[in-house]
Amino acid sequence: MSGDTCLTTTLCPAAGPKPKTCSFKGGSLGNKYVRLNVGGSLYYTTVQVLTRHDTMLKAMFSGRMEVLTDKEGWILIDRCGKHFGTILNYLRDDTIALPKHRQEIKELMAEAKYYLIQGLVDMCQAALQDKQDLYEPVCSIPIITSPKEEERLIESSMKPVVKLLYNRSNNKYSYTSNSDDNLLKNIELFDKLSLRFNGRVLFIKDVIGDEICCWSFYGQGRKLAEVCCTSIVYATEKKQTKVEFPEARIYEETLNVLLYETPRVPDNSLLEATSRSRSQASHSEDDEGFELRDRVRRIHVKRYSTYDDRQLGH
Numbered sequence: 007m008s009g010d011t012c013l014t015t016t017l018c019p020a021a022g023p024k025p026k027t028c029s030f031k032g033g034s035l036g037n038k039y040v041r042l043n044v045g046g047s048l049y050y051t052t053v054q055v056l057t058r059h060d061t062m063l064k065a066m067f068s069g070r071m072e073v074l075t076d077k078e079g080w081i082l083i084d085r086c087g088k089h090f091g092t093i094l095n096y097l098r099d100d101t102i103a104l105p106k107h108r109q110e111i112k113e114l115m116a117e118a119k120y121y122l123i124q125g126l127v128d129m130c131q132a133a134l135q136d137k138q139d140l141y142e143p144v145c146s147i148p149i150i151t152s153p154k155e156e157e158r159l160i161e162s163s164m165k166p167v168v169k170l171l172y173n174r175s176n177n178k179y180s181y182t183s184n185s186d187d188n189l190l191k192n193i194e195l196f197d198k199l200s201l202r203f204n205g206r207v208l209f210i211k212d213v214i215g216d217e218i219c220c221w222s223f224y225g226q227g228r229k230l231a232e233v234c235c236t237s238i239v240y241a242t243e244k245k246q247t248k249v250e251f252p253e254a255r256i257y258e259e260t261l262n263v264l265l266y267e268t269p270r271v272p273d274n275s276l277l278e279a280t281s282r283s284r285s286q287a288s289h290s291e292d293d294e295g296f297e298l299r300d301r302v303r304r305i306h307v308k309r310y311s312t313y314d315d316r317q318l319g320h
Contacts, residue, residue, distance in 0.1 A: 047087025166263035167224035225266030
C-alpha cells in the first residue's frame with residue numbers, strides 16, 4: 007500500500023480494556039500511516055496530511071493535545087465518521103466536491119467547524135447560500151384570511167392589486183359538467199398573470215368570500231372593476247352552479263390596472279377615465295344613482311333564470 011489512503015469500516019462495540027490516553031508525536035509509532043477510529047469508521051492516513059493546515063487535527067497529531075488509543079493502537083476520535091473521508095480529502099487537496107443536498111452540506115459544515123477547518127466552513131456556507139438563492143420563490147402570493155387583512159394589504163400596497171376569490175366549498179348547488187374545468191382555468195390564468203406581472207402588480211388570493219369565482223381589480227387603493235365568473239342555472243328539479251372563463255375580459259382588466267403603476271397620488275382624471283363605463287350594459291340599474299367616483303365597473307358573467315323553479319302543483 008502506498009500513498010495516502012483511507013479505509014472505512016464499521017466497528018461493533020466489544021468489551022475490552024478502556025482506551026488509553028497518550029500524547030501523540032508524529033513519527034512516534036515509526037509507521038507511515040496513522041490509524042484512526044472516527045465514531046466507528048476506520049481510516050488510514052499520514053501525519054503529513056493531518057498537520058498540513060492549522061486545525062484541531064494538527065494540534066492532536068503534533069503533540070499539543072492528548073489523544074485516546076485502544077489496545078490495538080487505533081486513535082479514537084469521538085465524532086461521526088460519515089464525512090471524515092471528505093475532511094481528509096480537503097486536507098489533501100484544499101478543495102472537494104461538496105454534497106448535492108443541503109442537509110449533507112450542513113452536516114459537513116458542522117464537522118468542519120468542530121475540526122476548525124475554516125476554509126471548508128467557508129465553502130459550505132457559500133454553497134448553502136447559492137442553494138438558498140436557487141430556491142427563492144419567483145413571486146409570493148398572499149392568501150386572505152380575514153376582511154381586515156384584505157383591507158390592510160390593498161391600502162398599504164403601492165402597486166395595483168388583482169385579487170382572485172375562489173371558494174369551491176361555499177356552494178350549496180351542484181356544478182355543471184365543465185364548471186370544474188373552468189374553475190381550474192381561472193386559477194391557472196391567475197398563476198400565469200402573477201408570474202408575468204410579478205413586481206408590477208400585487209396578486210392576492212381570497213378563499214373566504216361569498217362568491218365561488220370572482221376577480222377584483224384595484225388601483226391606488228380603490229376598487230376599479232370586478233369580473234364575476236359564476237351563474238346559477240336550472241336543470242330538471244335542481245339548481246346548478248355554472249363557472250365561466252372570460253379569459254379576454256380578465257386580461258383586459260389586468261392591463262387596465264397597469265395604468266396605476268404610479269406613486270400613490272390621487273389622479274382624478276385617471277380615476278374618472280378608468281371608471282367611466284364603456285358599455286352601459288355592464289352596469290345594473292342600481293349603479294345609476296351613484297356618483298362617478300363611487301362606481302365599480304362590474305362585469306358579471308353571472309346570470310339568473312327568471313322563470314319560477316318551484317315544482318308543479320305548488
